[in-house]
Amino acid sequence: MTSISARWLERExxxxxxxxxxxxxxxxxxxxxxxxxxxxxxxxxxxxxIFVAALPAFARxxxxxxxxxxxxxxxxxxxxxxAVFGTLVSSMVALVIATPLAIGVAVFLSEFSPPxxxxxxxxxxxxxxAIPSVVYGLWGIFVLIPxxxxxxxxxxxxxxxxxxxxxxxxxxxxxxxxxxxxxxxxMALPYISSVSREVLLAVPRSQREAALALGATRWExxxxxxxxxxxxxxxxxxxxxxxxxLGETMAVTMVIGNRPEIxxxxxxxxYTMASLIANEFSEATNDMHLSALMAVGASLFVITLIxxxxxxxxxxxxxxxxx
Amino acid sequence: xxxxxYLAAILATLPLLLILVHLVRQGASSLSVSFFTNMPKPVGxxxxxxxxxxxxxLVLIGIAVAIGLPVGIGAGLYLSxxxxxxxxxTVRFLSDVLNGLPSIVIGIFAWEFLVRPIGHFSALxxxxxxxxxxxxxxxxxxxxxxGVVPTSLREAALALGYSRWRxSISIVLRTxxxxxxxxALVAVARIxxxxxxxxxxAFGNQFxxxxxxxxxxxxxxxxFTYAISPYDTWHQQAWAGALVLISxxxxxxxxARVVTRSRxxxxxx
Numbered sequence: 001m002t003s004i005s006a007r008w009l010e011r012e013x014x015x016x017x018x019x020x021x022x023x024x025x026x027x028x029x030x031x032x033x034x035x036x037x038x039x040x041x042x043x044x045x046x047x048x049x050i051f052v053a054a055l056p057a058f059a060r061x062x063x064x065x066x067x068x069x070x071x072x073x074x075x076x077x078x079x080x081x082x083a084v085f086g087t088l089v090s091s092m093v094a095l096v097i098a099t100p101l102a103i104g105v106a107v108f109l110s111e112f113s114p115p116x117x118x119x120x121x122x123x124x125x126x127x128x129x130a131i132p133s134v135v136y137g138l139w140g141i142f143v144l145i146p147x148x149x150x151x152x153x154x155x156x157x158x159x160x161x162x163x164x165x166x167x168x169x170x171x172x173x174x175x176x177x178x179x180x181x182x183x184x185x186x187m188a189l190p191y192i193s194s195v196s197r198e199v200l201l202a203v204p205r206s207q208r209e210a211a212l213a214l215g216a217t218r219w220e221x222x223x224x225x226x227x228x229x230x231x232x233x234x235x236x237x238x239x240x241x242x243x244x245x246l247g248e249t250m251a252v253t254m255v256i257g258n259r260p261e262i263x264x265x266x267x268x269x270x271y272t273m274a275s276l277i278a279n280e281f282s283e284a285t286n287d288m289h290l291s292a293l294m295a296v297g298a299s300l301f302v303i304t305l306i307x308x309x310x311x312x313x314x315x316x317x318x319x320x321x322x323x
Numbered sequence: 324x325x326x327x328x329y330l331a332a333i334l335a336t337l338p339l340l341l342i343l344v345h346l347v348r349q350g351a352s353s354l355s356v357s358f359f360t361n362m363p364k365p366v367g368x369x370x371x372x373x374x375x376x377x378x379x380x381l382v383l384i385g386i387a388v389a390i391g392l393p394v395g396i397g398a399g400l401y402l403s404x405x406x407x408x409x410x411x412x413t414v415r416f417l418s419d420v421l422n423g424l425p426s427i428v429i430g431i432f433a434w435e436f437l438v439r440p441i442g443h444f445s446a447l448x449x450x451x452x453x454x455x456x457x458x459x460x461x462x463x464x465x466x467x468x469x470g471v472v473p474t475s476l477r478e479a480a481l482a483l484g485y486s487r488w489r490x491s492i493s494i495v496l497r498t499x500x501x502x503x504x505x506x507a508l509v510a511v512a513r514i515x516x517x518x519x520x521x522x523x524x525a526f527g528n529q530f531x532x533x534x535x536x537x538x539x540x541x542x543x544x545x546x547f548t549y550a551i552s553p554y555d556t557w558h559q560q561a562w563a564g565a566l567v568l569i570s571x572x573x574x575x576x577x578x579a580r581v582v583t584r585s586r587x588x589x590x591x592x
Contacts, residue, residue, distance in 0.1 A: 028488030032404070035397025036414045039462065042455055043417045049435040050428065104331025112325055113332070123580075124336045130576050131342065132516020134543045135565045138550045139342050142349075142558070186338045193335065219324045240423075247425025249519035250547060274427050274519070281431070282523040297431050301424065308423035312416075 047301070054298040057291035065295050071260050073285060078292035082260040084299070086177065086270035090252060091245040093181025093266065098189045099238055105189075106196035106234075111222055122197070129190035137254030140183045145255060148182070149174040153267055166264040175257035178266040183251045188241035195237030199230040199318050236314030243308045247300060249274040273300045343569075350566025353559040358567075363529055363545070366554050373564050375531050379446070379540035380515065380568075382533055383525060386450025387514055391457030392507055398458070399465025399503075400491060415466075418459035429455050430520035438524060446532075446539035449525025453514045460513065464506025468499040501582050508579035512572045518543035542568045 057065060061078055068079025109122055153172035157163035203226050211225035212218075227234070257269020258279060273296050284290040361372030398414060405411050429452050437448035472495050480490040496503070518541075521527075527544040528537070542564055549561035 024486050024488045028491065032397045032401040033410075035394045036401035036410060038394050039398055039414050039418050039421060039458060042458065043421055045436070046421075046424070046428065046432040046455075049432045053431075053435060101331050101335050104328045105335045108328035108332045112328055121332055121336060124339055127573070127576065128335075128339050130512055130572055131339070132518070132543055132568060132572060134516065134518045134546050134550070135342070135346070135569055138546060138561055138565050139345060141550055143341070143345055189335055223324075243423050247423075247427065249425065249427045250543075254547070254551060274425060277427055277431070278519060278522055281434075282526070294431065297428055301428050304423060304425055304428075305420060308420065311423075312419055 050294055050298045050301055054291060054295035057288065057295040058298075060288070061292070061295075065292060066299055069260070069262060073280075073289050076288060078289070078295075080273065080276060080292075080296050080299075082262050083271045083273045083276040083296065085262050086180075086256065087246055087272040087274070087300070087303075089266075090177055090180040090184055090256065090270065090272060091242055093177065094184030094188050094245045095238060095242060097182065097185035098192055098241060101185075102189045102192035102237070102241070103196055103234060105193045106200055107222060107227075109193075109197050110200040111218070111226075125190050125193055127190075128186060129194075133187065133248060133250040134254075136183055136187060136251040140179060140251060140255040144182060145174040145179050148172070148176070148179055153178070157267075167266055170263075170265045170267045172267050173257070173269065175255055175269050176267050177256065177263075177270045180252045180256040180270070180272070181266070183255055184245040184248060187248060187251065188245045191244055192234075192237045192241040195240055195315060196230070196234045199233030199237070199315070200226060202233070202318065203229045230318065232314045233318030236311045236316075236318070239307055239311030239314065243304050243311060246307065247274060247304050249278050253278050273297075346562065346566050346569060349559070349562035350564075353563040354566060358560075358563055362531065363560075366552075366556065369556075371556075371560060373540075373542065373545055373560070373567070375528065376540040376542045376545040376564065377567065378531075378533060379525070379528070380542040380571075382446055382535075382539060383450050383453055383521070383541055384511060384515055386447065386535070387453035387457050388507075388511065390451065390454035391461060391510070394454075395458045395461025395507075395510075396465050396496075396503065398462040399469060400496065402462065402466040403469035403495075404491065414462075418462050421455070422459040422463075425519075426452075426456060426517055427519040427522070430522060430524055433520065433524045444524060444526035444538040445536050446525055447535045449521045449539065449541065450535075452520035452524050453517060456514050456517065456520065457510045460510040461503075461506055464509070465499075465503050468502030468506065469495060471502065472498045505579045505583045508575050508582065512575040512579070515572055515575065516543055516568055518547055 057078065061068075065078055065080055066084050067081055068077070069081045070077040070079045071082070105121070105125055109118055113121065149172050153168075156168045157172070162168040207225050207229055208221055211221040216224060252272050253275035256272060256275060258271055258275055259269040260271045260276075261268070263270070277293050277297055277300075280289070281293055284293060357370050358372040359377065360374055361370060362375055363373065364371030398418070402411050402414060432455070433448045433452035437451060438444055476498060477490055477495055480494040481487070485494065521541050521544055525541050525544065526538040527548065528540040530540075532539050546561045546564045546568065549557040549564065552558070
């Protein structure tokens with residue numbers, strides 16, 4: 001009798017979709033919490049993997065690993081200063097080129113664009129972020145570098161007489177800091193412009209209307225009311241682009257020339273931390289060499305972490321003030 | 324000044340168009356059926372293809388999706404249900420950290436744990452590196468998409484006697500499925516072209532291999548190798564490979580847009 005009523009109850013439970021939820025809920029909670037825990041575990045594992053492996057190099061070479069320019073594997077000297085220099089300079093060049101363009105696009109899309117153009121232009125700019133970096137590199141080698149060597153570099157050096165400054169002097173080989181900067185600019189642009197567009201759209205209507213009511217033209221409204229309001233968010237977008245540029249590997253490796261020398265001229269080949277690792281890692285000859293490369297990776301890790309943290313904080317400040 | 328913003332828009336979209344046009348022009352001429360069916364041939368021999376690299380890339384994406392998708396969706400579910408626990412804040416912050424890490428650093432990590440102890444490169448190590456890049460992307464889009472599902476829907480299910488886990492999975496998750504699929508596709512498009520994390524994990528392979536324990540070929544690696552080689556025939560192959568790779572990425576990206584649009588109407592500006 002009891003078994004029949006138990007069966008009846010069971011069937012009723014099923015049709016009503018009521019089940020003994022305690023176990024199911026507990027499993028569900030365990031699984032989702034475990035998935036969430038994977039992320040901190042990954043970050044900690046990555047940090048440990050790199051810093052532990054970098055320890056012997058830091059212990060033996062100390063800070064000289066990023067301040068010395070002597071990289072001689074056979075002699076046991078590992079000074080990656082040219083790579084650090086190249087990483088910073090190529091990213092700076094990229095920002096100088098990309099920032100005005102990206103903000104221009106963001107202002108265009110959020111303020112001036114005819115409605116029918118907004119979607120397609122936004123989509124095309126976003127697509128720039130979808131192109132694999134190795135394809136940028138390929139295009140850089142066979143299209144951009146010849147263009148820079150034959151047209152842009154002579155134009156900057158001779159026609160504009162910038163050759164008198166140390167920054168645009170010397171022979172135009174092609175593979176150069178400038179080529180890396182231009183490629184990185186194209187790659188960083190979509191990140192800067194999409195964040196900028198979002199923070200510009202987050203500027204309250206009242207801010208715009210107040211400026212217009214005071215007699216500002218549309219351009220003055222943007223310059224004096226909209227952009228100042230969105231400034232820290234835009235800077236956050238620029239920092240995000242910087243984070244991308246600092247860690248970019250393949251495209252840069254393919255166009256920068258991979259020569260570990262510090263030169264003031266943007267026409268000269270250079271090196272970056274990421275390309276140093278990419279080029280030497282799989283053929284590292286001994287433990288100290290490997291550890292030195294790990295130390296370069298650890299430095300890159302720390303630099304991008306700081307840049308990204310500042311970026312997130314700046315964007316977060318703007319989005320918080322909105323809500 | 325307004326004209327200048329138009330100019331910026333033109334200048335910003337110009338590189339994309341230039342790259343695409345050049346890719347199609349250079350790549351199409353060396354693209355043929357044999358490119359998809361043949362193995363790479365030594366320099367000087369005609370008719371080589373990238374069959375192994377194309378399959379290799381699919382295998383690597385498969386591993387990354389198999390690991391990254393469930394973990395990312397699980398973490399996204401956690402974040403959307405436990406919005407303000409200390410763990411949720413930590414996870415959110417660290418997934419941004421993970422997302423911002425240079426991909427080569429993630430490659431080093433996979434090498435340290437999966438290549439160094441074993442002593443040789445493997446497809447598995449490459450797939451894990453790509454999964455590590457995919458997880459934060461899927462987590463954040465899942466959380467975002469679940470956040471859009473109305474609370475009333477969840478409450479209705481609970482009121483009807485659904486247990487919490489069934490409510491989450493067959494009501495909330497299912498409602499947000501199109502959005503999550505979009506997020507997953509975007510993540511796949513992003514990792515499909517990654518090269519740096521594969522350099523010392525999957526490593527590349529000139530021969531046919533689909534074994535997870537062996538080095539495996541990948542389209543981006545093959546393009547890289549051919550692009551920096553001094554041979555014209557290999558350069559042509561690199562262009563053809565790049566055209567195939569970018570077609571894959573663009574098809575996935577556009578599919579992602581279509582999925583969202585058919586479900587939610589035109590994306591909101």
